[in-house]
Amino acid sequence: AKTSDQLTRGITDLFTKEKFDAATLDELEDLLIQSDLGLAAAERITAAVGRARHARQLDGESVRAIVAQEVAKTLAPVAIPLDPPESARPAVILVVGVNGSGKTTTIGKLAETYRTAGMKIVLAAGDTFRAAAVEQLAVWAERAGAIFISKETGADAAALAYEAYAKARAENADLLIIDTAGRLQNKAGLMAELEKIVRVLKKFDAEAPHASLLVLDATTGQNALGQVEAFGKVAGVTGLVMTKLDGTARGGILVAVAEKYRLPVHFIGVGEGVDDLEPFDADDFARALVGLPRVEKDYSF
Amino acid sequence: MFDTLTDRLGGILDRLTRRGALTEADVSEAMREVRRALLEADVALEVVRSFVDRVKERAVGVEVVKSVTPGQMVVKIVHDELVAMLGADAQPISLAAAAPVPILMVGLQGSGKTTSTAKIARRLSTRDKRKVLMASLDTRRPAAMEQLATLGRQTEVATLPIVPGQTALQIARRAMEAGRLGGYDVVLLDTAGRTTLDEALMAEVVEVKKATNPHEVLLVADALTGQDAVTTARAFDQAVGVTGIVLTRVDGDGRGGAALSMRAVTGKPIKLVGVGERFDAVEDFDPARIANRILGMGDVVSLVEKA
Ligand SMILES: Nc1nc2c(ncn2[C@@H]2O[C@H](COP(=O)(O)OP(=O)(O)OP(=O)(O)O)[C@@H](O)[C@H]2O)c(=O)[nH]1
Ligand SMILES: Nc1nc2c(ncn2[C@@H]2O[C@H](COP(=O)(O)OP(=O)(O)OP(=O)(O)O)[C@@H](O)[C@H]2O)c(=O)[nH]1
Ligand SMILES: [Mg+2]
């Protein structure tokens, strides 16, 4: 069921019609907008299909292939794995994003991924605000066999980050992953708190955090652009993770984000289980967006 | 929320009101711009299409009144259609059923169900003086039940004691039983987040609904949602028969398209909006006020109304 039914059906219906004219292209553009690509990307891709139509006869299948190709072209340069630097002990990953995007869950999955790769991991419960956020991450630390550090709810998040770094260093851990409370990017006070966490980490290691991951929910619309902008400013976002791609949303906004910010996309979340994290693959993503089957590949990383 | 839309629509319609006569081409051009503005604000394509069609249809045959310009008439039409799309009257949560009144909260993962459950419970207990019980049917997310229990302590609302190992259905039955025995007025049932493609979980929530016969089934949805809003709203409505929508994160600078879309495709009212993380950050949704805010042209609208 992992297909974008609307887009698939839409394109097929569109290109089985007799006439292929400007109106057909307008409708294709609409279908792309309907996948959250945004106007600019939708226009560009539609233009590409328009050009191809002069060269050859197009049916629904081949239009989808062209769209997928165009999307993959945008995304391929940003499909970059996340390899925490081995020289830093600990390497620090800070995880940020708006409320409910999937930060804490992604941290659990990341811990599992890197533990499987042989790393010693500390998880820090930097969400000292939300009810039971600490308990939630504690469960994930347990699942992923990671060391866990927390303070009481209401404690200063930067102070927790400070202690967590000290602990990770004392434990000679390879990787410290810090959870943060969800926050909307238009809240200056909360964004400043994030800045403070970064400042504290830099006291230990000027390079820290070595990665600052923004977690984006696949259902998000144009607001994601503002998220990338604002979190980029205060938390120096170095890469993205897109979650909830197992639902009906195809995450088309990622295309607009990639065009505008060219930030690496490291992983996608495809479920709530500890193993439901996959490396980001531009082709798979693009094909899923237009409802083409995925080309089977071997994932070893 | 709605700021982008307000800016864009305001500009487009403002230009229109300044002109004397309006040709059909003028209206078409303005509607093309309105269409774009709505799409850029995340309003679902199908909703945009029907909205623009309706406005065009009415604008073409518009009767001219002496004291107002055709442009002002068009603004009024856009306003009216916006109100129609949002629903004319504010519709609060209904408790008009035999106590304990069950209210079922459903939605995608992370949309804000648990937080909204606590907000509603708090409101019903402090403002409306109802005796409220909250129960978490979320057997999946780590610490979901602790989250609701903590919120219960913060809001001073009773929560159903946690019994590990029970299914969502068992918890739902236990909650209703506790509601009856404890003399509660309302039982709020918080559920686990689920994608609508997850057949097992969708079946689970249908079972819960059958067993508890909720008076309200509230779809909790994120105001930052893009075009997926219609797919999700429709799927939940078809599966469990939604009675209203709770829109969360309205305190963000989301463009608000999800609000317009979900209301339009399900016909179900937005009953409440979440405007923050704390349990008092909740407001009623007043469609007329929102429509005015989006258009920011209340003067023109009342001018036309008086004419
Ligand atoms: N289906 C699906 N659900 C996910 C995915 N990632 C996270 N979730 C769910 O989304 C919900 C929110 O996830 P969290 O990890 O708590 O999100 P968060 O960003 O930490 O939330 P806050 O800390 O409250 O801001 C939970 O129910 C998760 O199980 C995913 O890839 N797919
Ligand atoms: N800014 C803001 N945050 C909100 C609002 N409503 C909920 N949240 C936050 O959104 C995040 C997710 O809220 P939850 O109530 O846990 O969401 P949920 O739907 O129960 O999540 P799952 O049970 O995992 O599916 C938390 O960080 C909440 O504090 C709101 O109206 N505004
Ligand atoms: Mg979290």
Ligand SMILES: [Mg+2]
């Ligand atoms: Mg919940």
